[in-house]
Amino acid sequence: MLAFVIQRLFQAVIVVVAVGLIAFTLSHYVGDPINNMVGQDATIEDRAALREELGLNDPVPIQFGRYILNVFEGQLGISYRLGRPVSELFAERLPATLELSLLSAILALGVGIPMGVIAAVYPRLATSRIFMTVSLFGISLPPFFVGILLIVVFSVSLQWLPSYGRGTVVDLGGGWTTGLLTISGLKALILPSITLALFQMTLIMRLVRSQMAQVLRTDYIKFAHARGLKPRIVNFRHALKNTLVPIITVTALQLGSIIAFAIITETVFQWPGMGLLFIQAVQFADVPVMAAYLMLVSVFFVLINLISDLLYFAVDPRLRSEFERRRSA
Amino acid sequence: MVTVARDEPMLEIRGLRVDLQTRKGPLRVLDDISLEVGRSEVLGVVGESGAGKSMTGAAVNGLLPAAVAIAGGEIRVNGRRVDNLPADDLRKMRGREVGTIFQDPMTSLNPLFRVGDQLVETMRAHLPMSRDAAWRRGVELLTEVGIAEPEQRMRHYPHQFSGGMRQRVVIALALCANPSLIIADEPTTALDVSVQSQILRLLKRLSAEHGTAIMLITHDMGVIAEMADRVAVLYAGRIAEVGPVGEVLQRPGHPYTEGLMGSIPKMGSGVPRLTQISGSMPRLGEVVPDSCPFVNRCNVSLAVCSKARPPDFEFGASTVACWRHEAAQCRAASNE
């Protein structure tokens, strides 16, 4: 078990270093960092001095090492656009994105997985057909358009819910703000979290349904019926446990893409989070912010994948013994 | 071979008709099948793929595919009619009265559950047993089917067993609620040749010890010869011939059975080469209703064969659906 964790951690570190290399290349070779830091009227001597001071004349591996060290110390560079340290910007924006993403993830998984299971087990039920139709619309509706439709209905026409911003937030200390404690904060969360959850929910539902339908066609499920087990036990004990491994994969992937789709939702609702910051950075070629966002997101993804690997291990005995065999070999 | 006395058959099928619903209307999958299996008896059901062997088994335990349904006839297990039972009663019958063994032991067991847990849940689905009692009985069952170190093996997952051992586990699962009938659908086809006869001997022994009736579905005449007491030959959804295994193998009454026998090598028989039946079995819906389904491939066919469906004729201890026996039966009748 421990060896497995170490092996996976090692792989994770490789991925993060690889992404770090991309981020480093971006921030050091895309555009001229000096040009972005000093004005047009700086002399050549000034530039050379700054170049030396920033260590830009050192060998590339040393520069890369220093970049990684800086990242670990939380020094992510200075935004070209806003002229403030990226770490400071991130600290301000992270709570908004985390709150939105977490709520949407709970919504998407909590509704999507049961819907997929029901649609797979009882395909002839009217409910299942409705789920399938809804999911077809769900994957055909671009996420931003869902947001716009919600705004048109609930903000513009009915004027029930706000269409932008986080409402009133409460500082929990250390700069960590939350909208969960005020009425206006909660109201502001409703539309963005539905927008963000809807697309993921339909994807999760469709994937769970097709995976479970595959499991339901296997011989061991037929044999379980032939053994005279109750359909409820066959479906929800046997089939569901076998669907769990693909469900974990799907969940991990979807949690990852919620972070990415948060960019879209935050743009539609002018939600002051990381995604909005990133999209503005892309529009304005604000390389330090782009690079740092990339690093942060990759660490997040690697963590999610690591956790899902560990969960497989817990669910599937074949993986456990295969791993032990390989280790002893 | 002596036929076991069959006062009360464990399984009795009378005039069973099974239809596949298609968009062009129903297609007859099984047509007028009548069979019975007695206590401790092994009935071999043989035929080529598509003849309806597995459908017959599935009809008995109520596991027909969605588009397939019983259209007529009746099925009795232990004298009780089961072809019209509601779903939950059928479910209670499966495992308790009718055990099932599938072809591929590698895929029959759920990979994520321990063998012991699968045994315990099957027993407790049918019998009022505590978990501990069921577990202890599971250990006994594994011993009975010839698995060494049963206490440890109960805690193992299916992937830790070899193919032959897994099929033993499957047999233990089929037996665990003491059913009176076992439907074994190609139980050895997926196994190594060396393991096949071990499994067959095990089934035969268990059948004798527990008095279990076995319906053994196979395409392999060798398996029939080794295992069966009686044999039913299926062709295009109909029964061509039923009889004691010795009779049918030595003195086949149906030209199709004769052809089947010609396609397996006989030790020391002196036949220089194997023969094969020309043509192929008619597909679903291609059988002309008022004819013998074998007529196009038969090289001893009569004029009547393509005009009327052959009824069952007595032929020694067997029953044969072939017009060639009409004359023989008339002669026998007039001699009386």
Place this chain on the structure above:
Amino acid sequence: MRPDMEEGRSFLKRVAESDAYFSFVRSPVTMFAAATTVICIVVAAFAPWVAPYDPFDLSSMSLMDARLPPMWIEGGSPAYPLGTDAQGRDILSLIIHGMRISLLAGGLSMAFAVVVGVILGLISGYAGGMVDSAIMRLADIQMSFPAILIALLIDGVARTTLPHEVHDQLVMVVIVLSIGLANWVHFARTVRGATMVEKRREYVQAARILGVRPISILWRHILLNVLEPVLVIATVGFGIAIIMEATLSFLGVGLPPSSPSLGTLIRIGNDFLFSGYWWMTIFPGLALLLLVLSINLLGDWMRDVLNPTLR
């Protein structure tokens, strides 16, 4: 099987009796989806002739006609059935031209993804070993990152490295490359699997003995084998690619207002949402929904027909 039964049947009769045709005529939804997709493609292809106005012809625009609502709402004009935008352009014509650009971007990106995926999959499956694991590792890592993020990143890098004027000219290329590169993995995995199965077949060994390069034979066989799954993935992927392009354009990193796709139109219209001019954004959005929904319905139907085991 009776091969003689199959012979002599005309091709048309076979088509008419095939499961695909049957399930097609039995499903009005699928027929509607097919009709909608075909109409969208035809209208888009002949946009300059079909559209009532040329939205890019400045001389035909009049600010007098700006912000007209759809014709069935008071103040609307039958001359502009779906209303006009802030510059007095006909929304219907904008949608027709926008659909042309959306379909073009989506189609080209999918074609690019198919080419990259098929080639990498073939190399990976045929070469095996280090090459295979390198390509598949790359695929794994990429799959764990959402496609939209990868497309955004590629676009971001292009925006930073290329001078502004060049980028504006190349924006279609950048979009196609970034969406294509974000979607090659499914194709590569399918082709790789098929290649690994095929390369163990006897005819490949025979070709090797005869001195023919096996890859040239493999190529044809594999293409035949993977045609159906690739078609299904490409259809579903086409819908996704159109949505991705619309998303990029909506986020303001896609196609510029000078050559607006449906996504760009929604973005522009969105700025006027709170002024009450909802038609500027809702109609392009509904057009996008209709198009993608039809493509997805076709994709679902194709998957069911070509892969009956998944039904």
